[in-house]
Amino acid sequence: MSKIGKLWNALANPDRIPKLYSLVLAAFLLVGFLVPISLDTNQIYPRPVPQEQVDEESPLAPYDRGGKVLKTPGIIKAQYSENSKSIGMITSYMSPQAILVQSISPYFGTSIYSSPGGLIDEVLYYSRGFDTILESTILMMSFVIASWLVVNFTMNTRRAEKDSKNSKKANIKNINISKNISKIDSSSLNKEEE
Amino acid sequence: MFFYTGCILAILGSIATVVGPGVKDPIVRTFNTEVAAIGLSLIFLVYNHTLALMTFIAATAVTTLILLRVITRLEEIGADA
Amino acid sequence: MIPLDFLNITWISIILMIIGALGIIWLIKPIDKLIMFSVMEVGFLLVVVSFKYLDVALVIALFGPISTVTFLLSIIKINDIRKRNKNNLEGEIID
C-alpha cells in the first residue's frame, strides 16, 4: 500500500508527466499495428493519381481541377455542396498574372494554384474556412505569447542596460571579492554543464 | 520508389535523433531531425502535396531557427535544462 | 545489365540523399554535418526537379542558404560560448 502511495505521489510531479504521457502514447501506437487499417476510397475532395497531370503535360499540374475562369466551376466533391453556392469557382479562377505564368512555363502549376484562386484556397477559404480562421488564430496567439515574453522579459534591452550598469558597479566594488569567489563559483556553475 | 526512400530516411532520421552518435549535443540532435524532415518532404512529394511541401520547407527552416535560438540561448546563460 | 543504367536521375538522387543522411548521422562535428546536409538537400532538389515542379525547387533553393546560414551562425556562436565557458573554468573573468 505504501508503495502504491509512493507511486501516486511520484505521478504528481510535473517533470515526469510528459514522459509518462509519451510512454502511454507510444504503447498505444504499438497497438495500432494490430488493428486492421485500410483507406476507405470513398473520400471527399479526391484527387487524381499522382503525376498523372504532369504526364499529360497540363501546365496547371498537380492542381488542375477543370473549369474555366469566371465561367464554369471546377470539379470539387465537398461534404455539403449545398452549403457552398459557388463551389468550384475559386478553383477555376486564375488571376491575370497567373495566366501569364501559365503561358510562360508548364512547370509552375503549384505556384499558379496557390495564388488567389486554386484548390487550396477553395478548401481553406471557402468550404472549410473556419479551420483556417482557427489555424491563423493559433499562430497569432502563440506570437502574442512569444512576443510578449520577448518584449517584456527575455529581450528587454532597457533592463539589460540597467542591469549591466548595476553589475558593473558591483563588479568594481567587489572586484577583489569576486576574483576570489569566481574561482569557486564558476567552477561550481560549470560543473553542472559537464 | 521515392516513397520508400522517404520512409527509410524518416525512420533513419528518427532513430538517429533518438540514439544517434553524439546526440548529447542538442545541435547534433537538431541536425538529425533534419534527415527525418527530408524524408517527410519526399512523402509529401509522392502524394503530390506540393503546396504543403512548400509550406513545410518554409516552416522547417523557421522551426530550426527557433530551436537553434533556444539552444544557443540556454548555452549562453549556462542553464542546465 | 549495364552499370551505367544506374546513372538515371532517380538513382542519383536517392543515392545522394542516402549518403547525405548517413553523413549527417555518422559525422559528429557540426560543420561536417552542415556539408552533408547540403548534399542531402541537393538530392532532394533533384527529386523535385525530376517530378517537374520547378516552383517548389525554387523555394527549396531559396530556403537552402537561409538554413545553412542559420546553422552556421549558431554553430559558430555555440563554439564561441563553449570556449568562453572553458576559459571561465580556468578562472578568467570576462567583462
Next chain:
Amino acid sequence: MDITTLGGNILGTIPLGDIVIYLTPFHLFMFVVVLIFTALIAMSRTETQVEAEFGTLKESKVSVGLSEFKTRRFLAIVCGLATAGAMITGDLFNITLFIALIGIVNVGIVSAVKQVDVLDAAYQYGIIAMISSLPLFGGAAMILAATGTLSLFVLSGIAATPMMIFGAILLLIGIAGETGIAPFFATKAEMFRTPGSPFILIIHLSSLMVIIRAIEVLLIIVT
C-alpha cells in the same frame, strides 16, 4: 447512433461551408455557460494573494501587474471563445483545432508569471500539448481515412469499425493530455498556484468542458 439521443432535439444548424455548427439543448447549455464565464472574466479584476510572513508581523501581497493583466485577460477571453466554439462545432477536425488553440492559450495565460515552479509546470504542460497534437490530429485523420468524412452528422450514421475505434481512442488520449485529466493532472494543477483567479479559471473551465464535449463526440463516433 443519432445525434439527438445524446444532446436532445436539434434546435437549428449554422452552415459554414463544410463545417456545420449545430445546436441542441446540451450544446446550447455548454455554449451559454462558457460565454457567461467569459463575460465575467472580461469584467472582473484579479484578486490579491495575501500571506503572512514568517518571523515578522508583516504580510506579503502578490498581485498581477497592469500590462501582465491586460495580456492575460486577452488570452483568457480568446480561450473562452475557443472553448465556446469547441462546444458547438459539428466537425471533427474543427474540434481538434479548437482544442489545440485552447492548449496553446492555456500555456500563454500562465507564461507571464514570475514563479519558477509555475513556469516549469507551464513548460511541461506545453510539451504535453505539443505531443498530444499527434494523437489529436492523427486520430482525426484516421477517422477521416476510415470513413471518408469529418462531419459529425455523417459520422453518427456510420457503424464503428476497429479502425474508427482506434482513431477515437487516439483522439481521447490526445484530449486527455491536452486537458490534463488524471493521471496527467499534475502539470495543470501546478499551474493554478499563480495569482489571477479569473484567468486561471478559464484554464480549468476549458479543460472540463472539452472533456464533456469529447465524451459526446466519442460516443457519436463509436456507436
Next chain:
Amino acid sequence: MNDLSYLIYILVVIIGSIVGLLISYKKHGEPFIFNDMDSISVIIAIIGWILLFNYGLFVSIIGFISAMIIISIALFLVTLVIGMRPGYGRKETLIGIVISAMLWFISYMLV
C-alpha cells in the same frame, strides 16, 4: 400534484422538528441528564405513530378527512418528539413505534 403533497409533508416534518426542538429547550434548560420519560411526549408520540401507521383505517372510518391531512398531522406529531434536543424523545419514539406497530398488526389481522 403528487410532488406538492410531498412538499407539504417535508415542510411539516421540518416545522415539527423545529417546534419540538424549541419546546424541549424551553422545557429542559438544564444540562443533559438521563431522566425518566416525559408522559406528554409519550402520548404525542403514540398518537402520531398510530396515525401514521393506520391512516388508511382512519380515512375509512372518518370519511371526510383526506389521507394527506392525517399524514401531515401524524408527521407533525412524530417529528415533534423525534426533533427534540439530543438525548430527549428517543425512548418515547421507540414506545410510540412499538405500540402503533402492534396496533397496526392487530388491525391488519382483524380486517
Next chain:
Amino acid sequence: MINISYNSFLVIDTMNLMANVLINVVIAFLLGSLLLGLHRKIMARIQLRPGPPVIQHLLHSLKFFFKETSFPKTASMPFYVSITCLYCAIWILAVIIGPVTYGTLLIIFAIYAVYKIVEHNAGSSSGSPYGKLSCVRAVFSAAAEIPLFAVLAIIFLQTGTINIGDIVTYQAVHGPLIFSIPLAALVFFILILSKSPYSPFSITKGKDIISGFETEHFGVLRGYMMLSESIAWYVLLWVFLTVFFGPLSINGYLIGMVSITAITALINATTPILNPNHSVMSQITLAIVGIGGSLLLMFIV
C-alpha cells in the same frame, strides 16, 4: 378560437411547469438539507457523540441568510459574488433537467463539471491562501471525478440512450441497471461518496484548509452556497437512484436516499481523509476498473 385555446393551453402548461419547478426545487432544498443533517447525525452517533439535530443543516443555511454579509478587500470582485449565484443556478438547473423534465444525462454531467469550476473559483477568487489551496485541490479532484462521471458512457452503451426518461422506460422493461452493470453503479457511488461531506475524497473541503473554498464567503453568499449544496446532494442521489434502480415510487426514493446517506455517513465516519494525490489516483483507479470492467462484462455477456 382554436388559436386562443391553444395559447391558453400553452399558458397553463407553462404555469404548470413553473409550479412543478418551484415545488421540486423546494423539495430538493429541504430534503437535501435534511439528508445532510441526517448524514451528520449518523456520523456523530458512529463516533459516539450525540450530534446536532437532523434539521441543524437546514437551520444553518437559513441562518446565514440573515447574517451580515462582508466582502474581503482582496477579492476578485464580480466573480466573488457571482460565483455563488452560479453555484445556485446550476443546481437549480440540474433539478429542472432531472426530476422535472427527465432530460438528458449529459447536461447533468456538464452541470457537475461546472460545479467543479465553481468550487475552484470560489476558492481562488477570495485571495485567501486556504481558498487558494482548495482551488488547486479542486483541479486535482476534478481530474478524478470527471472520469467517474464518464461512467455514463457505459449507461449509454448498455441502454442506447442518454435521456433519463428513456433510461427509466428501458429499466421498466429490462430490470434495474444495477444488476446488469453493477461496476458502473459502484463507480457512480464513489462519485457520490466523494461529494459527501467529510468523505475520504473530499479534499477540497478538508479540515486542514479550514473550510476550503467556503472559508471566505460570509452571510448571504454562504447561505446560497449551503442551499446549493443541499440541492446538489439531493440531485446526485436522485440521479443515482433513477439511473440505476429504475422507476421508483416517491417512498422508494425516500428510502433509497436515506439509506445511501446512511451508508456514506458510515464510510465517512470510519475513514480518514486521503492525501490529494492519493485521493485522485485511487478514484481514477476505481474509475478505470469500473469502466474497463463493465466494458469487459458487456463484451463477454
Next chain:
Amino acid sequence: MVLIPEVVPTITASLYLPAVYLAMIVGFLGLTGIAIQKKDIHILILTDLVGLAMLIMVAAVGTDLAEALVLPGLVVELAEIMAISEILISREMRKIENAEPIDRVIARKHSVFPFPLKLDMEIMTTAPNFIALVMILYGAFLTGFTGGAVAGGGILFYIFSRKARGLPVIVIDGIGAISGFSWCLWIIGFVLFFIAPQYWLLLLFMAACGLFLKVASKLGLIGAMMREEYKKE
C-alpha cells in the same frame, strides 16, 4: 481534359498502410526518446519529431482535404514550438535570477543577456537584399499561408542579418499591429463569403492577402527576435 476521379485512386490507397505504419514508427521512436530523455531542451527537439509523425498521418489520406489539413497541423507545430521555447528561456532566466546572490554576480555578468558575436560573413552583407526581395515577391505572388511563409522567411532573413542592434519595442508592436489588422481582414473576408457569395472574387483576394500579410509579418517578428540573439559588435 482533366479527370477528377470519384474515388481515391488505388495507388494512393495502397500507399496508405505503409504511410500510417511509418507514422506510427516515427511517433513511437520520438515518444520513447522523450520518455528516456532528462533534459528539457532535448525533449523540445524530440517533440519536433512527434510533429513529423502527425504530419505523415494526416498526409497519408492523400486527398485534397488531407493537404488542406496538413497546413493547420504545420502551423500548430510551429506556433507551439515557438511559444514553448520562449517559456523555456524565460524559465531558465528566472531560475538564474532567483539563484543565490553570490552566483548572480557572475552568472548575470556574462550570461543572462546575449553577448555579441565577432563574425563577419560575406553572405550576411551581400545576400539578404537579393534573397529577401525574391522571396517577398514570390510570396506575394503565392499569397495565402504558403506565400506568407515564403515571404516571411525572406523578411526574417533580411531583418536578422542587418547590422544595427537594439530594436525599439515600438517596431515589434507595429509588426504585431499589422498582423492583427490583416487577421481581421481575413476574418471579415471569410464571414462575407457566406453572407454575400456573389462577391467571392473580392473576398478571396481579401482573405488571401490578409493571411499573407499576417504570416509574413509574424515571421518577420521572429527575425527581430533572432537579431537580438546573433547581434554583431
